[in-house]
Amino acid sequence: MTEILVSGAGIAGPALAQLLTRQGHSVTVVERAPLLRSAGYKVDVRGAATTVLHRLGVYDQARAADTGMRQITYVTKAGKPFAELPADLIMGRRGDDLEVMRGDLGRILHDAAGAEFVFGDSIAELHDGPDGVDVTFASGRTGRFGLVVGADGLHSATRRQVLGDVPLRHLGGYISIFSAPNSLGIDREEVMYSEPGRLTFAYAMDPAGPARIGMIFASDEPGLDRRDGKRLVAEAFAGGGWRTGEFLESMRAADDFYFDSLTQVDAPRWSSGRVVLLGDAAHCPAPSSGQGTSLALVGAWVLADELSRAGHAEAFATYEARMRPYVAKNMEFGRKMVKDMVPGGRLTIAFRNYGMRTLKFHPRKEQVIEKVLAPLREAANAITV
Ligand SMILES: Cc1cc2nc3c(=O)[nH]c(=O)nc-3n(C[C@H](O)[C@H](O)[C@H](O)COP(=O)(O)OP(=O)(O)OC[C@H]3O[C@@H](n4cnc5c(N)ncnc54)[C@H](O)[C@@H]3O)c2cc1C
Known part of the structure; x- marks a missing residue:
C-alpha cells in the first residue's frame, strides 16, 4: 500500500x-x-x-x-435558422461513444x-x-x-x-463557458452563430432548465490573463449580433464561468x-x-x-x-x-455557412461526413486498453 x-x-x-x-x-x-x-x-x-x-x-x-443531442441549428444575426442538421449525421457516433456535460x-x-x-x-x-x-x-x-x-x-x-x-502551443483563440437562462427554450439542440473572429453557441438538455453558453474569440496573443476572462470576453464580443448582449449580461452574473486559452x-x-x-x-x-x-x-x-x-x-x-x-x-x-472552430473572416464564414446550408441536400452527405470524421475515429481508437 x-x-x-x-x-x-x-x-x-x-x-x-x-x-x-x-x-x-x-x-x-x-x-x-x-x-x-x-x-x-x-x-x-x-x-x-x-x-x-x-x-x-x-x-x-x-x-x-x-446530452441526447438531437440537432445542430445555425442562425443568422437576427436569430433566423438557416441550416438544421440532425446530430446523428454530424457527430458520427459509433458503438458506446457518449457526449456528456x-x-x-x-x-x-x-x-x-x-x-x-x-x-x-x-x-x-x-x-x-x-x-x-x-x-x-x-x-x-x-x-x-x-x-x-x-x-x-x-x-x-x-x-x-x-x-x-x-x-x-497557442492555437489562436480563447473559450468561455457559463450558464444563462434558457430564453431560447432549447431542448437538446445546439444553436450556433458566427461572426468574423467570434463564435457563440448554446445548449440545454432541458427546456425548463438553464442553458450553457459558449463563446470563442480569435486572438493571436498568447497568455492573456485568465483572471480577467469576463472583461476579455465582453470586449471581444461587444456589438455582436444574435443574442450576444443578453448572453454577456448573463455572463456577468454567472458563478460557473470557465475561461481558457485554446492551447496545446x-x-x-x-x-x-x-x-x-x-x-x-x-x-x-x-x-x-x-x-x-x-x-x-x-x-x-x-x-x-x-x-x-x-x-x-x-x-x-x-x-x-x-x-x-x-x-x-x-x-x-x-x-x-x-x-x-475559431471563426476566420467573412469569406471563410460565408463558405462554411454555405456548406452547412447545402449539406442536407447533398446526395452523398453520409460519405462526406464520414470522410471528415474518419481521422477522429482512428485517433480515438489508436490504443489498446
Ligand atoms: C471547470 C472546467 C470546465 C471545462 N469545460 C470544458 C469544456 O466545456 N470543453 C472542453 O473541451 N474542455 C473543458 N475543460 C477541460 C477538460 O475538462 C479537460 O481538457 C479534460 O477533461 C482533461 O481533464 P483533466 O482532468 O486532465 O483536466 P481538468 O478537467 O482541467 O481538471 C483539472 C483540475 O485540476 C484543478 N487544479 C488546477 N490547478 C490546481 C492546483 N494547483 N492544485 C489543485 N488542483 C488544481 C482544476 O480546478 C480542475 O478541477 C474544462 C475544465 C474545467 C476545469
Missing part, C-alpha cells in the same frame, strides 16, 4: 483515484477549487475511453447523463472514486527525496507521499514544479522521480478539441495498469511509451478541430 497524492479533481484525477484505491493504495485528491467544479460544456468520450468508463463501473451512469461526468467520477478529497487546497511545495515526496500545502499542512500525480490541468502547477516552464501542451517528459503527470497536465490537445476528456480517461487507465505491474520508475516509463503514439494522433486532430 502506497500513500498517493493526486493534484486535481477534474476528470483524470478522480478516474485514477478510483483505480489506485481499488489496487489497495491510500489515495488523497487535493483540489484547488473550494467545491467540485460543475462548469463546462458538452464533452465527448469516444473509442478506447468508453472501455475505461466500463472498467470504472460508471458507463451506465454516464450513458444515462448523455463536463460537470456531470466530473461528478460521476468523483462519486465513484472512493478516495479522500480535500477541496480548497493545493500543493505549494514538493521535495522528491529517497523515501518519498515531502509536500507542503498552501494551507500549511504537510505530508509525505510515495507518489504524487499532477492531474491539475492545462496550466498544471505540478508540471511547473517538476519540469519548469514547458512550451505551450505536450510536455517533453511526463514524470520526474516519484512525480508523474496525467491528463491535460501532461498532454492537452486544447479545450474544445474534442479529445481531451478521452485522453484523460485512457491515461488514468494506462497509468494505473502499469503501476499494478511494476515499481514507479518502470511504470512511469511504460505508461508514457504506451500513451505517446495515441496522444500524438489526437493532438494532430485537435489542432485541426480548433482551427475549424
Whole structure:
C-alpha cells in the first residue's frame, strides 16, 4: 500500500483515484477549487475511453447523463435558422461513444472514486527525496507521499514544479463557458452563430432548465490573463449580433464561468522521480478539441495498469511509451478541430455557412461526413486498453 497524492479533481484525477484505491493504495485528491467544479460544456468520450468508463463501473451512469443531442441549428444575426442538421449525421457516433456535460461526468467520477478529497487546497511545495515526496500545502499542512500525480490541468502547477516552464502551443483563440437562462427554450439542440473572429453557441438538455453558453474569440496573443476572462470576453464580443448582449449580461452574473486559452501542451517528459503527470497536465490537445476528456480517461487507465505491474520508475516509463503514439494522433486532430472552430473572416464564414446550408441536400452527405470524421475515429481508437 502506497500513500498517493493526486493534484486535481477534474476528470483524470478522480478516474485514477478510483483505480489506485481499488489496487489497495491510500489515495488523497487535493483540489484547488473550494467545491467540485460543475462548469463546462458538452464533452465527448469516444473509442478506447468508453472501455475505461466500463472498467470504472460508471458507463451506465454516464450513458444515462448523455446530452441526447438531437440537432445542430445555425442562425443568422437576427436569430433566423438557416441550416438544421440532425446530430446523428454530424457527430458520427459509433458503438458506446457518449457526449456528456463536463460537470456531470466530473461528478460521476468523483462519486465513484472512493478516495479522500480535500477541496480548497493545493500543493505549494514538493521535495522528491529517497523515501518519498515531502509536500507542503498552501494551507500549511504537510505530508509525505510515495507518489504524487499532477492531474491539475492545462496550466498544471505540478508540471511547473517538476519540469519548469514547458512550451505551450497557442492555437489562436480563447473559450468561455457559463450558464444563462434558457430564453431560447432549447431542448437538446445546439444553436450556433458566427461572426468574423467570434463564435457563440448554446445548449440545454432541458427546456425548463438553464442553458450553457459558449463563446470563442480569435486572438493571436498568447497568455492573456485568465483572471480577467469576463472583461476579455465582453470586449471581444461587444456589438455582436444574435443574442450576444443578453448572453454577456448573463455572463456577468454567472458563478460557473470557465475561461481558457485554446492551447496545446505536450510536455517533453511526463514524470520526474516519484512525480508523474496525467491528463491535460501532461498532454492537452486544447479545450474544445474534442479529445481531451478521452485522453484523460485512457491515461488514468494506462497509468494505473502499469503501476499494478511494476515499481514507479518502470511504470512511469511504460505508461508514457504506451500513451505517446495515441496522444500524438489526437493532438494532430485537435489542432485541426480548433482551427475549424475559431471563426476566420467573412469569406471563410460565408463558405462554411454555405456548406452547412447545402449539406442536407447533398446526395452523398453520409460519405462526406464520414470522410471528415474518419481521422477522429482512428485517433480515438489508436490504443489498446
Ligand atoms: C471547470 C472546467 C470546465 C471545462 N469545460 C470544458 C469544456 O466545456 N470543453 C472542453 O473541451 N474542455 C473543458 N475543460 C477541460 C477538460 O475538462 C479537460 O481538457 C479534460 O477533461 C482533461 O481533464 P483533466 O482532468 O486532465 O483536466 P481538468 O478537467 O482541467 O481538471 C483539472 C483540475 O485540476 C484543478 N487544479 C488546477 N490547478 C490546481 C492546483 N494547483 N492544485 C489543485 N488542483 C488544481 C482544476 O480546478 C480542475 O478541477 C474544462 C475544465 C474545467 C476545469
